[in-house]
Amino acid sequence: MDRADSSDKKPKFYLTTPIYYANSRPHVGSAYTTIVCDVIARYKRMCGYDVAYLTGTDEHGVNIERAAEKAEITPQELVDKNEKIFRDLWKLLGITTTDFIRTTSDEHARAVQTLVRRTIERDQNLPPEKRALYKAKYEGRYCIYDNLYVSDTPEPADCPTCGRPAELISEENYFFKLSAYQQKLLELYETKPDFVQPDFRMNEVKSFVEAGLKDVSISRKTIKWGIPWPDDPEHVFYVWYDALTSYLSGIGYGEGADGEANPNFKKYWPADLHMIGKEIIRFHAVYWPAFLMAAGLRLPNQVFAHGWLLFEQEKMSKSKGNVAYPEPIVKVLGNDALRYYLLREVVFGQDGNFSRDSLITRYNADLANGLGNLASRILTMIASYCGSAIPNAPEVPPRLEELVSAPHLKAIRSGYDGFAFSEVLTSVWKLVEATDKYIVEEKPWSLAQNPSESDRLGRVLYAAAESLRMITVLAHPVIPDATLKIWGQLGQPGKLADVRIDQLTWGGLRPGTKVGKPQAVFPRADKIQAWERMESMEQEIRNPKPVEPVSSRSGSATSAAPATDGKITIEDFAKIDLRVGQVTSAERVQGADKLLKLVVDIGDEVRQVLAGIALAYAPEDLIGRKVVIVANLAPRKMRGLESNGMLLAASAGADGLPVLCTFAEDIPPGAKVK
Ligand code: ME8
DSSP states (O other): OOOTTTTOOEEEEEEEEEEEEETSSSOOHHHHHHHHHHHHHHHHHHHOOEEEEEEEOOSSHHHHHHHHHHHHOOOHHHHHHHHHHHHHHHHHHHHHOOOOOOSHHHHHHHHHHHHHHHHHHHHSSGGGOOOOOOEEEEEEEETTTTEEEESSSSSEEEEEEEEBEEEEEEEEEEOOOOOGGGHHHHHHHHOOTTTEEEEEHHHHHHHHHHOOOOOOEEEEEOSSSSSSEETEEEEEHHHHHHHTHHHOOOOOOOBBBSOOOHHHHHHHOSSEEEEEEEHHHIIIIIIIHHHHHHHHTOOSSSSEEEEOEEETEEOOOOOOOOTHHHHHHHHHHHHHHHHHHHHHHOOOSOEEOOOOHHHHHHIIIIIIIIIIIIHHHHHHHHHHHSSTTOOOOOOHHHHHGGGEEEGHHHHHHHHHTTTTHHHHHHHHHHHHHHHHHHHHHOOHHHHHHHHGGGGHHHHHHHHHHHHHHHHHHTTTTOOOOHHHHHHHHHOSSSSSSGGGGGGOOOOOOOOOOOOOOOSSSOOOOOHHHHHHHHHHHOOOOOOOOOOOOOHHTTTTTOOOOOTTOOOHHHHHHOOEEEEEEEEEEEEEETTTSSSSEEEEEEESSSEEEEEEEEEOOOOOTTTOEEEEEETTOOOETTTTTESSSEEOOEEEEEEEEEEEEEEEEEEEETEEEE
């Protein structure tokens, strides 16, 4: 998206996500930080800021080389492919970044080399032992999966993040003299206590620095896939110096002798906020300010380290493979559902669980039955009772007074300012609930029957619609798509994204405004169906179908079917709709020894099913019995009768008589069998 017109006088706000590794596709964890930053970016714009929002892809390092090797493609091909997936996902999620940086781009390489040159030049009159950069032998243990120095000694060690054995590294490297920055860093934390947030993370960082800092290696000789060291191309930059510099290169650093010539860089640097996950806090709160101090550049204002999304009790992480992907969620429930869920469910800053079950439950409770239902009720009533025009009665009813008061609105903004997203949404949803209750209490449908109550009807519907307008503005940063639709349905002029959230007051809805046709913004989701659709799309992402060879597409007789070893995929299995049924009647089919005609209740429907079980079961013994039925089998005719489903049975014993599948526990008809 475009930045605000740079000639205007808006204050600037520059925020960044981590630059994600392009060794694989993004998952819900990577999307989390990007969504959070998008909410902040949208909120800041609605407070009148000119926002620069940077994300990007970290495309160097051993893990990229290895992933490419495994996929039998070049590292460049791999990162090109994955970078596109990242970009496509950000588009799907409605992310409003202004800048995207790839660490394999020429601008980025130039920026990294400029930063190092600048550091070397600043130190050229110092004795070698005082310089920030020097060359020496490095030996240590390093985790290639998490790109983490695990220990600075050659003894075997396991990675604290993923638990795998770290690899031994022994070579000549360029070092950064981090040990010389201990005092300066402690002063920074002292003078700027919110440089690291939340506070408890600041304490961790301080303790780490107080314990003493070791110099860090910032180049590699063994790795080829990286940016060459200026005037010493045998060395390439080690990922963190390279990756962190993307916060500069992403907004134009690297032009001119000092690197600062680009007007965009002049305008937006220093960053106001680096949003990251807690596992990379040291790189951002210790290394990064030291690298910048050594180069004489201004420091970012704040590093915020949030907690992890856990999936199946562990950090959702591509190296562990326990990931959920955002695309299926967006395709089944919409973009807002994922955004709302992540911000509402997790107390920002702490770890939080991700589960598809709670996602769908929240979607139905808060979005479909909550806001969506409220919007459609209000708009439908205005259409039916007020000729689609907002009535003329702009006063605040006592029921809503507190929730739309200036202090409450200020508390919501403070929540956004302090990244307390769950609290923000709880407060906004209090207004959703109160407005709903207000409608239930006032019963506009009864008022509409009585012409003498038309003033009161107008007051109630004005208040409900105005409250809806305020909710729409307040929730827009989190659920941009639905709020935009409601905004349009409320007949509101101008762009919702341009509305000043910090100037929101009661009474902005103009009486007489024509409202649009009510349309469902959050259709209710059937839990089982939604879950299964997501699951099957996930499987497609995990096991993409092999591209059919051209010869088979053109129908060549020589093309062979892919070998399956007689196995089916989980997607094949997911196609079978197995349900618990209860037999409500059973009778023999005349002229057929083996066939019974059954009527089976499968929860939302009653089916006639013909089953070849008459030799094993007497009809009267089957009444009330729980069975398993294939519910999505195409109907078939037998002996002129339609059979709509099939019972599952084992073929048992020497005579092969069928034994019906059943349950020891009491299960309601309609339950899915998986
Ligand atoms: O670390 N829960 O890239 P990365 C919450 N390239 N957030 C998560 C998460 C989870 N389960 N999993 C990932 C890198 N994240 C480096 C960064 S920055 C100059 C270089 C988010 O692809 C979170 O923001 O491993 C975390 O810090 C980031 O993705 C790690 O992304």
